[in-house]
Amino acid sequence: MIPYGRQWIEEDDIQAVVEVLRSNWLTTGPCVESFEQVFAQQVGANYAVAVSSGTAALHAAMFALGIGPGDEVIVPAMTFAASANCVVYQGGTPVFSDVEQDTLLMDPQDVEKKITSKTKAIIAVDYAGQPCDYHALKAIAKSAGIALVDDACHALGAMYKGQPVGSITDLSVFSFHPVKHITTGEGGMIATNDGTMAQRMRIFRNHGITTDHHQREQMGSWFYEMVDMGFNYRLTDFQCALGLNQLKKLSAWVQRRQGIALQYDNAFQGNPVFNPLRRKDDVSHAYHLYVVRLSPDHDRSAIFGKLRDLGIGVNVHYIPVHLHPYYRNRFHTHTDMCPVAEKAYEHIISLPLFPGMSDTDVATVIETVKSTTT
16 A cells, blocks of 8 residues: 555664664653754744643644633634634634635635634645745734734645745744655644744643743752643653654755646646646645545545545545534534635545655556546
8 A cells, every 4th residue: 555645764763763762751851952043044033842742732733822711713714624723722713714726725715715814823834845825814914913824734844925825924833744745643833033923832731830940950959830821742852853854855855746746737737537636836745645636537435435435545635624523513613604615625535745755656656646547
């Protein structure tokens, strides 16, 4: 089976982890701060805060912004549930916006329609690894006096108009799950230029306590204070060691992803059944996913099952969040709220794409996909 995504762990990654396992610090140690500093430099931000997952990163971002009961946050319908769940964790209400027809990225025109006096933030999702229209979204956020958050969990290494993803919005959130661009097993990061919000998130990830064990050890103090309600969202030192080592390979791995995507582009150009999503000219796409839209006269379930049987680990990203039973029951969402996302969901399929794929793997995927309709 060629999976849709997979981590790439090499001997130097293992050695980096082993070195930390043999050290005095397994968590809240010096490797965490080092990872944060190098990551911030990588994405062009002043600060970065490491946490235990991309979901924790989203939650921390909502906490930093002070989202609470009565607040609305606009979220695209075409995303993983965590993009909306983080709002609910804080007692807020996610308001779902539709997406653009050809990219499945958040549609700024629909976002503008959804803004009310209760709107406190927009969470834009760089679906599949392609940055959203931040020129339009930043203008909307500025006009409304609200925050703009980039859920960049798909887009580490991407660029928008020459600017790195992670340096564009008030807060940018990343994931280090094994199928993402780099991995720490599980893990996440929030990048920001706001030092006050960075400090709020560091306290939040540590039970709401002002200092961690390593900081108290350096100060020679036992004293600490809990100043807010936080969570244990800390990332371990050995995970950060893995992340630091993987960051060295990010550029090459993104280039490989782009090379595989180009092979797919060429193979499916003009194909009557498999239609790739459009890539915008002013971005550098990081290609976490390669998504194609099947023609409506072909059965997605049948093609999906056939490809899996033939060893091609296709997937579907995503069921629109507002169609999940929890949101239907809790927030009374329903079909026809985001018709573009809902229609797209019925026909999209994600092909395997990860830097460890060989050209032979890519050719196998292409040949097998084409064979399902011949």
